[in-house]
Amino acid sequence: MRTRAAIMFEANTPLVVEEIELLPPGPGEARVRIEAAGVCHSDLHWMLGHAGTPLPVVLGHEGCGVVEEVGAGVTSVQPGQRCVFILRPNCGRCEYCTVGRPMLCNGRTNPDGTLFDGTTRIRRLNGDIVYHYGRISCFAEHAILPEEQLLPTGDGIAPDRAALVGCAVITGFGAVMNTAKIEVGSDVAVIGCGGIGLNVIAAAHMLGARRLIAVDIDERHLRFAREFGATDAIDARSGDVVAAIRAASDGQGPHYAFDAYGSPRTMEQAFACVRAGGTAVQIGLAPEGAVGSISPFDLALSEKTLKGSFMGSSRPRVDMPRLLDLYRLGRLDLDRLVTRTYALDEINEAYDDLQRGVLARGVITMGG
Ligand SMILES: [Zn+2]
Ligand SMILES: [Zn+2]
The missing domain is CATH 3.90.180.10 (Medium-chain alcohol dehydrogenases, catalytic domain)
Structure with a gap:
């Protein structure tokens, strides 16, 4: 045809x-x-x-x-x-x-x-x-x-709502519920508050994050992130991002950090900012071949975890119908x-x- x-x-x-x-x-x-x-x-x-x-x-x-x-x-x-x-x-x-x-x-x-x-x-x-x-x-x-x-x-x-479940929503929610499996009351940082990052924030909010720290270089995105549940907003252009994230989370850093942007620098920030024993999750894609660095010293002594998350580590036929139902119930925006x-x-x-x-x-x- x-x-x-x-x-x-x-x-x-x-x-x-x-x-x-x-x-x-x-x-x-x-x-x-x-x-x-x-x-x-x-x-x-x-x-x-x-x-x-x-x-x-x-x-x-x-x-x-x-x-x-x-x-x-x-x-x-x-x-x-x-x-x-x-x-x-x-x-x-x-x-x-x-x-x-x-x-x-x-x-x-x-x-x-x-x-x-x-x-x-x-x-x-x-x-x-x-x-x-x-x-x-x-x-x-x-x-x-x-x-x-x-x-x-x-x-x-509606189709324009449903479409998002196929990538932005499953990627953001899945990273929180499947890859990281955050606990109620944990502190969470999200670097990059575009379509994916907002869904990470919405998911962490739904699953009971305490401090929910949004990081972006665009003030409009940070304001929007607050509407989705962020408790703190950090402008990544002003000063030391890692220190600012830590300051917003007891000075120790969050339990979980998500790089929803995708670059060597933001991956390093996500890994650096989490507290000892914490987990950094890489969601955003950097250009193929881009390489970041992680300190083996820090990795061993702090017992941190760095995890990748592709499409929210999802099981689409389980997770997508659940998310569609949450929307129909008025609990997913x-x-x-x-x-x-x-x-x-x-x-x-x-x-x-x-x-x-x-x-x-x-x-x-x-x-x-
Ligand atoms: Zn996509
Ligand atoms: Zn297979």
């Missing part, structure tokens, strides 16, 4: 929205009419050439849409169902899937930029192949996804996270705004 998509032809050039031909879904795949796609920082790494992917490509991984057609053998979704997208598929059979860590699944691999059969379903109108991204590619009006990356949302949630919506044709403007520091999350909504 003919549809439209935002294509990246090369890094550091604007995306081009154009008509494409989408081939029918193969076995185990579904065609989805995309309703909403989050403007996530991770896509920006590819746009800026921080990491490689086959080109041209349709990016977009945080999204929501309605299943329109299913390929042979699809049993878990039906046409008409609204689904949120799961970035990481899982085979259900490898060691990681078996021990409950599906984000690390290594049982299903496919060449970069293709679906599981090693081919793509996206063509330019001249017949040229266009690659997929994460088998999602939701910066488009339609996409072909494997059924295992589709999770029905149920009723009562997704409404305030969406601060701006864009049409697909405005996608370059959306990413310019992201780089200028848009509050919380911008969302691209299709056909509306």
Whole structure:
């Protein structure tokens, strides 16, 4: 079928929205009419050439849409169902899937930029192949996804809210509830208060953090962080960030610190600021190859822990329905996270705004 998509032809050039031909879904795949796609920082790494992917490509991984057609053998979704997208598929059979860590699944691999059969379903109108991204590619009006990356949302949630659950919300909440498993009354610092950081703050607030220390370089982000439960706000441009975080937490430092920004420097700050026995969690992605330093002396004597968290160490089919239900119960605030919506044709403007520091999350909504 003919549809439209935002294509990246090369890094550091604007995306081009154009008509494409989408081939029918193969076995185990579904065609989805995309309703909403989050403007996530991770896509920006590819746009800026921080990491490689086959080109041209349709990016977009945080999204929501309605299943329109299913390929042979699809049993878990039906046409008409609204689904949120799961970035990481899982085979259900490898060691990681078996021990409950599906984000690390290594049982299903496919060449970069293709679906599981090693081919793509996206063509330019001249017949040229266009690659997929994460088998999602939701910066488009339609996409072909494997059924295992589709999770029905149920009723009562608007697509631009549901989309965020697929990346920003699961990443932020998961880092707190799955990776760190914070205790009631613990002190928590969060470096970087964009879409992910706000969800870390919301999760730590929900799980009973005592001092909840927000760190950012943008005063508007810090004010917004307070609305999500931060008790302290530290402007990272003014003075010694680590000393300021410690001062806000009994002078000893928090029990947990999260780097939601993603750079060697912020990783080092998160590790340095936690108290002895504390845990620093790395969430944000730095450019591939960037390296930070940790003191072995400090690491040993202080018994600190440094943990990575990918997509919130989540089990999507357990965690996402729970988060969607918390929203329906009025206990998870997704409404305030969406601060701006864009049409697909405005996608370059959306990413310019992201780089200028848009509050919380911008969302691209299709056909509306
Ligand atoms: Zn994302
Ligand atoms: Zn697996």
